[in-house]
Amino acid sequence: MTVADWTTGEPQLVVLSCGGCGNVWYFHRPFCPRCGRPDPDEVASAGRGRVVATTVVHRAPSDEWRPLVPYTLVLVDLDEGVRVMAHAASGTAIGDTVGATFEERAGRLVPVFTPA
Amino acid sequence: MSYIAGSFATAFGRHEGQDTLGLMTQAATGALADAGLERGDIDGIICGYSTTMPHLMLATVFAEHFGIRPRYAAALQLGGATGLAMAATAHFVIQSKAASRLLIVAGENRLSGQTRDSAIQALAQVGHPRYEVPLGTTVPAYYGLIASAYLDGRGAGEADLAELAVAMRSHAVDSPGAHYREPITVEDVLVSRAVAEPLKLLDCCPVSDGGAAMVVTGDQVNDHCLRVLGSGQAHQHQHVSVVPDLLSYGAGPSSRMALDEAGIGLDRIRYAAVYDSFTVTLALLLEEIGLAPPGQAGALARDGHFSPGGAVPLNTHGGLLSYGHCGVAGAMSHMAELQRQLTGRAGARQIPGQPDVALLHGDGGVMSSHTSMVVALP
Numbered sequence: 254m255t256v257a258d259w260t261t262g263e264p265q266l267v268v269l270s271c272g273g274c275g276n277v278w279y280f281h282r283p284f285c286p287r288c289g290r291p292d293p294d295e296v297a298s299a300g301r302g303r304v305v306a307t308t309v310v311h312r313a314p315s316d317e318w319r320p321l322v323p324y325t326l327v328l329v330d331l332d333e334g335v336r337v338m339a340h341a342a343s344g345t346a347i348g349d350t351v352g353a354t355f356e357e358r359a360g361r362l363v364p365v366f367t368p369a
Numbered sequence: 370m371s372y373i374a375g376s377f378a379t380a381f382g383r384h385e386g387q388d389t390l391g392l393m394t395q396a397a398t399g400a401l402a403d404a405g406l407e408r409g410d411i412d413g414i415i416c417g418y419s420t421t422m423p424h425l426m427l428a429t430v431f432a433e434h435f436g437i438r439p440r441y442a443a444a445l446q447l448g449g450a451t452g453l454a455m456a457a458t459a460h461f462v463i464q465s466k467a468a469s470r471l472l473i474v475a476g477e478n479r480l481s482g483q484t485r486d487s488a489i490q491a492l493a494q495v496g497h498p499r500y501e502v503p504l505g506t507t508v509p510a511y512y513g514l515i516a517s518a519y520l521d522g523r524g525a526g527e528a529d530l531a532e533l534a535v536a537m538r539s540h541a542v543d544s545p546g547a548h549y550r551e552p553i554t555v556e557d558v559l560v561s562r563a564v565a566e567p568l569k570l571l572d573c574c575p576v577s578d579g580g581a582a583m584v585v586t587g588d589q590v591n592d593h594c595l596r597v598l599g600s601g602q603a604h605q606h607q608h609v610s611v612v613p614d615l616l617s618y619g620a621g622p623s624s625r626m627a628l629d630e631a632g633i634g635l636d637r638i639r640y641a642a643v644y645d646s647f648t649v650t651l652a653l654l655l656e657e658i659g660l661a662p663p664g665q666a667g668a669l670a671r672d673g674h675f676s677p678g679g680a681v682p683l684n685t686h687g688g689l690l691s692y693g694h695c696g697v698a699g700a701m702s703h704m705a706e707l708q709r710q711l712t713g714r715a716g717a718r719q720i721p722g723q724p725d726v727a728l729l730h731g732d733g734g735v736m737s738s739h740t741s742m743v744v745a746l747p
Binding site for chain 2: 260267278279280281305306307308309310311312313314315316317319321323324326327328336337338339340347348358359361
């Protein structure tokens with residue numbers, strides 16, 4: 254199963270959903286991690302959610318990220334019921350309602366949340 | 370029945386020219402001497418891993434190198450929880466009679482053996498390879514996310530977290546092997562350069578070279594053994610993105626399991642050895658275990674609660690935050706210090722009134738793997 258999402262260059266977040274037990278999750282695998290049922294449904298997220306954690310990275314891990322510091326990373330609880338890690342606009346705070354955009358950063362497409 | 374019969378931590382810091390096997394050898398030699406045992410007395414070995422010497426079979430590589438031929442060998446990988454998990458595994462192995470005298474050893478030239486970028490990138494791989502690492506993450510960034518949720522959820526401030534760094538540094542002043550020993554203030558922490566906000570440089574443990582080892586036995590082989598009363602673990606997630614509750618990670622059930630096996634309550638604990646990779650790590654663990662009320666770990670540290678003269682002395686060698694962090698051996702230094710404190714051999718750092726029961730807790734990954742242990746004088 255190759256889900257077409259930002260990790261494969263498609264500007265979207267994809268949520269997986271189990272047709273058996275109703276579980277929803279984000280890290281893609283071809284089965285439900287709760288009940289084991291194969292072939293989950295792929296649901297394109299509307300990209301809206303609420304910020305639950307933020308950090309501003311000043312020490313980059315590599316040369317490709319160094320020119321981009323400081324950059325903001327967040328954990329966002331999507332309306333579809335899963336939590337995702339992403340970039341965010343500077344100044345984003347816990348509790349903010351945000352929406353996903355997609356930008357090229359450090360040579361790859363990444364989700365960037367901005368105020369909704 | 371099993372006993373921590375010997376333990377040893379090398380000095381942590383920059384040990385130019387030392388490699389993984391060399392540091393492991395120093396540590397193993399020290400722990401054997403502390404236990405009063407010889408190589409030939411050891412029939413089991415448990416090792417961790419080294420980022421500067423990745424190998425499929427580190428336990429047997431080291432056994433051959435050091436010169437022992439055990440009938441039990443294993444290598445374990447649980448990030449920062451590895452050291453304590455190895456001690457717990459030795460406890461299980463002894464109970465099963467698969468071996469009776471085990472050497473547990475780790476060491477790594479994590480600081481001098483690679484570039485800082487290499488260390489940061491290797492450690493960042495505890496994150497998800499597809500959904501986290503490609504975002505330019507680092508371990509401090511994962512913990513920065515956690516720290517923001519802690520400060521928001523508990524109503525604590527960055528100055529509260531800073532108190533924990535100040536406390537660990539104040540302990541390291543009298544700790545000759547510590548990586549950093551110059552006293553610091555809350556203000557020093559707050560103005561140190563931002564790494565992954567809200568975490569600043571002095572909220573983060575250093576990357577160090579060093580080694581540590583323990584000998585765990587089924588019999589009391591000397592007069593300074595500690596008895597293992599109980600152990601517990603909890604492994605609720607790997608990646609921070611899927612943590613259901615950013616204020617609760619598994620330290621509670623892990624430590625309760627250890628205390629239950631020991632048959633004692635938290636109020637009986639007279640010394641704590643708790644993983645402190647970042648100030649927020651220590652705050653969250655202390656509070657989830659119940660050694661501090663929610664949001665109050667920093668305030669208790671400020672009041673001296675965790676100092677050598679306080680109610681529950683904590684990491685009196687300086688912890689990871691000041692003694693240093695060289696990977697698997699990092700948190701094993703907590704055990705070496707604890708054994709000296711409980712057996713009255715801590716020298717200038719000896720706690721008045723010599724504590725008799727201690728709780729250890731280790732965490733690996735991003736608050737992912739939890740291991741706890743209760744030890745006491747026999």
